[in-house]
Amino acid sequence: MVKYRHSSNKGNDVLCGSNHNNLLSSYEPGRYESHFYISDMNASEIDPNNDNSPNYSNFFAVAEFQADITGSWQFAIDGNDGVELEIQTTPGSTGTIVASYYKCHIRCNCQSYNGTISLTKDNWYRLIVRHTEKTGKDGFKVWYKKPGSGSWTIFGNTLTIRAPYISSDNTCALTSTDFINYGTPGTGEVLSGPISRHLFCSTSLGDGPSYPPIIRMLQNKINRIWEWVSKERPVCNNSLGTPTDYEVRVQVCNASVGLEANCKYYPSGGGIYKPIGLLQKYGEGDGSKVCSKTISKPCNTDSDCNTSTEGLCVENAKMFYGLITGSY
Numbered sequence: 228m229v230k231y232r233h234s235s236n237k238g239n240d241v242l243c244g245s246n247h248n249n250l251l252s253s254y255e256p257g258r259y260e261s262h263f264y265i266s267d268m269n270a271s272e273i274d275p276n277n278d279n280s281p282n283y284s285n286f287f288a289v290a291e292f293q294a295d296i297t298g299s300w301q302f303a304i305d306g307n308d309g310v311e312l313e314i315q316t317t318p319g320s321t322g323t324i325v326a327s328y329y330k331c332h333i334r335c336n337c338q339s340y341n342g343t344i345s346l347t348k349d350n351w352y353r354l355i356v357r358h359t360e361k362t363g364k365d366g367f368k369v370w371y372k373k374p375g376s377g378s379w380t381i382f383g384n385t386l387t388i389r390a391p392y393i394s395s396d397n398t399c400a401l402t403s404t405d406f407i408n409y410g411t412p413g414t415g416e417v418l419s420g421p422i423s424r425h426l427f428c429s430t431s432l433g434d435g436p437s438y439p440p441i442i443r444m445l446q447n448k449i450n451r452i453w454e455w456v457s458k459e460r461p462v463c464n465n466s467l468g469t470p471t472d473y474e475v476r477v478q479v480c481n482a483s484v485g486l487e488a489n490c491k492y493y494p495s496g497g498g499i500y501k502p503i504g505l506l507q508k509y510g511e512g513d514g515s516k517v518c519s520k521t522i523s524k525p526c527n528t529d530s531d532c533n534t535s536t537e538g539l540c541v542e543n544a545k546m547f548y549g550l551i552t553g554s555y
């Protein structure tokens with residue numbers, strides 16, 4: 228269950244949720260208030276005979292349930308004020324509005340607002356309730372009737388159900404329009420149980436060659452990465468448990484593993500691949516040689532150049548590299 232507020236500065240059709248589009252328009256998902264979990268839709272926090280929320284509010288409910296019998300299922304909804312019940316055959320995709328009780332009104336305390344949908348045994352379905360509150364009492368109830376059943380049952384844990392788990396530091400996942408449209412939280416959701424994450428940290432444990440770069444890994448933590456790395460030193464330490472460490476070594480141009488696109492074969496010394504870059508791009512010529520001071524006179528050896536006026540015989544490349552030394 229998620230609670231939102233919305234502006235009073237909307238048309239009455241929107242405030243009351245007079246139809247599907249107006250009900251959608253009543254939501255302002257950025258104005259998240261709170262969320263909580265209930266085991267069934269008979270919970271007092273959503274009882275439409277109570278004044279649960281301030282004026283100009285919304286409830287939004289999302290749950291997934293597993294059908295345990297194939298056939299035509301009935302669903303009924305009651306509410307104060309406008310409410311609708313959507314069921315998605317493919318969770319996260321547009322579903323069917325199976326039942327609705329639009330506009331401003333008190334609860335009917337009835338199952339008159341109902342509809343049917345064909346469900347298949349063992350499949351999971353997503354159920355969404357959208358609700359808007361103008362003033363006064365507010366809330367809703369949902370019932371279901373299985374194929375062949377003669378009586379209504381409150382929707383909830385009499386079925387196999389699950390809901391997105393949203394931790395208290397991840398409520399921004401509930402502030403997207405997509406969540407209102409499809410019931411899929413923005414980020415970080417899992418379908419049951421507490422969120423757990425694998426945390427990775429690239430670091431070293433000290434100075435010098437005896438402390439190589441390492442990747443530290445913590446598995447299945449409920450903590451967020453910033454609790455481990457974005458804090459006063461020591462960062463990435465054992466405060467959340469003992470990490471598994473992997474020494475970081477980088478190797479490129481290993482022909483037995485696979486050559487990167489910028490590996491070049493050097494035949495000398497038995498032949499080896501090495502990565503190439505700017506030095507090769509500007510330092511390697513086409514194989515021809517020139518006298519260095521002329522940059523134009525072809526040569527094969529230094530003796531082809533007048534070393535005092537024409538320089539030495541060098542590779543003809545875009546840039547020439549040399550060594551300058553001096554003393555004083």
Ligand SMILES: [Ca+2]
Nearest residue numbers: 280281363365
């Ligand atoms: Ca109210």
Ligand SMILES: [Ca+2]
Nearest residue numbers: 307362363364
């Ligand atoms: Ca009301």
